[in-house]
Amino acid sequence: MNIRYCSPKITRSPLSYCALFCITLFFAVGCVNPAIYIKTTTESEAASSVSADAVSLGFSAWPGWFPWQIAKEQKIFEVNNVPVDLKWFDGYLESISTLTAGQINANSQTLGDTVNSISGGADQVIVLVNDNSTGNDKVIVAEGINSVADLKGKKVAAEEGTVDHFLLLLGLRKAGLSVRDIQFVPLETGKAAAAFVGGQVDAVAVFAPFTTQALKRSNSKELFSSKDFPGAISDHLVFTRKFIGEHPDRVQALVNSWFATLEYMKSNQDKSYQILANRAGVSVEEYKEYENGTKIFTIEENLKAFQPGNDMTSLPFAATEMTKFLVDVNLAKTQPDISKLFDDRFIKAYSEGKS
Numbered sequence: 263m264n265i266r267y268c269s270p271k272i273t274r275s276p277l278s279y280c281a282l283f284c285i286t287l288f289f290a291v292g293c294v295n296p297a298i299y300i301k302t303t304t305e306s307e308a309a310s311s312v313s314a315d316a317v318s319l320g321f322s323a324w325p326g327w328f329p330w331q332i333a334k335e336q337k338i339f340e341v342n343n344v345p346v347d348l349k350w351f352d353g354y355l356e357s358i359s360t361l362t363a364g365q366i367n368a369n370s371q372t373l374g375d376t377v378n379s380i381s382g383g384a385d386q387v388i389v390l391v392n393d394n395s396t397g398n399d400k401v402i403v404a405e406g407i408n409s410v411a412d413l414k415g416k417k418v419a420a421e422e423g424t425v426d427h428f429l430l431l432l433g434l435r436k437a438g439l440s441v442r443d444i445q446f447v448p449l450e451t452g453k454a455a456a457a458f459v460g461g462q463v464d465a466v467a468v469f470a471p472f473t474t475q476a477l478k479r480s481n482s483k484e485l486f487s488s489k490d491f492p493g494a495i496s497d498h499l500v501f502t503r504k505f506i507g508e509h510p511d512r513v514q515a516l517v518n519s520w521f522a523t524l525e526y527m528k529s530n531q532d533k534s535y536q537i538l539a540n541r542a543g544v545s546v547e548e549y550k551e552y553e554n555g556t557k558i559f560t561i562e563e564n565l566k567a568f569q570p571g572n573d574m575t576s577l578p579f580a581a582t583e584m585t586k587f588l589v590d591v592n593l594a595k596t597q598p599d600i601s602k603l604f605d606d607r608f609i610k611a612y613s614e615g616k617s
Contacts, residue, residue: 316345317505317512320357320369323542325556326393326497327370331541332534333523342522344515355423361386367505368516373496373577374428377584381598385503387605388577390517391559391567395488395495398470398555399429402458405481407465410437413485416464419447419454423593425488425495426451426467431591432494433486441591458482470552471544493574496567506605517608518615521561561613568606577604 321327330348333339339346349366351357361369362384376386407413410433420427434440447454447463455475458466465485466476476482488495499520506513527534539549559567567577574580581600588594 316347317368317509317516318347318349318366319516320349320351320360320366322351322354322357322370324354324370324497325538325542325552326558328538328541329392329520329523329527329534329558330370332526332537333519335537336523336526338519338522338526339516342515342519344512344519346516346519361500361502364502364504367509368499368501368513371498371500372425373498373580374425374584374588376498376500376603377581377598377600378588378594380600380603381585381588381594381596386500386603387503387506388498388500388603389506389513389605389608390499390520391564391577392497392499392520393556393558394493394497395425396492396555396557397487397489398473398552399426399467399488399495400469400473400476401426401430401433401465401467401485401487402473402476402479402482403465403485404458404461404479405483407485410434410439410485413465414439414443415445417445417447417462418465418467419449419457419463420467421451421454422448424451424467424469426469429486429488429491429495430467431587432491435587470555471548474551491574493576493580496577496580503602510608514608514611518612521612524558524560561609561616564609565606565613568604568609 319330321330334346334348349357349360351360354371357366357369358371358375358379360366361371362379362382370392373388376388379386401418403413407416413434418430420430431441434443447457449457451468451472452475454463454466455468455472457463458476459479461479468476473484477484499517501513535546535549539546542549567575569578570576571579574583578600581603585594585597585600589597
């Protein structure tokens, strides 16, 4: 299944600000922020039964990450002998800050966010590719706008710091424009879509399901999407380096659990769709509408992604380009050291164990 859905409550961002790191350090040193993460009632009740040495793993509303819910409900973690405290975040940025503060061991987050966290001083490692965005992030425009060049001088809304803000900047740069060439209107994603439908802005950058909402404006259309920028928006399992150093066996077990979950999904599609849709808060039919918007990576695709290359399908190349881009658009103040960002030993061990 190649599936992607984002809850209307969620902000999924590859471009968190460096200030976020400072804020989370304050919370780590001082009292625990009660708003750091929000669990569902079921998860709150279940938390007491999780052992103290469990891997604390954060995830939020993104189909490339929803399979973690299947791993939990189908006891795949237990089969792989790894206790996991799976933490649901209503706010994606909260999951980023929680990992940065060291209040969880691992998180589901984008490449860009991880690079930016490192630029702020965090020590994090990518061990797995969950997925790539393949179309569910879109820039949608009003009638009369037929090219990126036509955006010049127009009002364009997006939630600042989100993946769709990033996508908008990529599209502008490709056309030889910058954010200075448009009237950028920073709005929360749901409000951005509503403003577009209401005719208050000329274009909007949003992710599904807000794409569906935005396209309700008469004669609106997609101008470009993440499908036009392969590898630009990738999602990952990210650990703190400290946890990997202390518990490599648990990291391996979690990676093994991920691929076991993908195998379960292939063999139990109906049940899997039901769990995924329930986690998303939509019907199975609605969930399937976003099927082609995310490419969930196989083990073979993971192995290839970690290799050096000369385009965005190579993670080392993509991270380098992301670093340059973040600095160029002033969304990162310093250029981070990404030489130790990737650790593919766990996917290699899983692959060797399967052969």
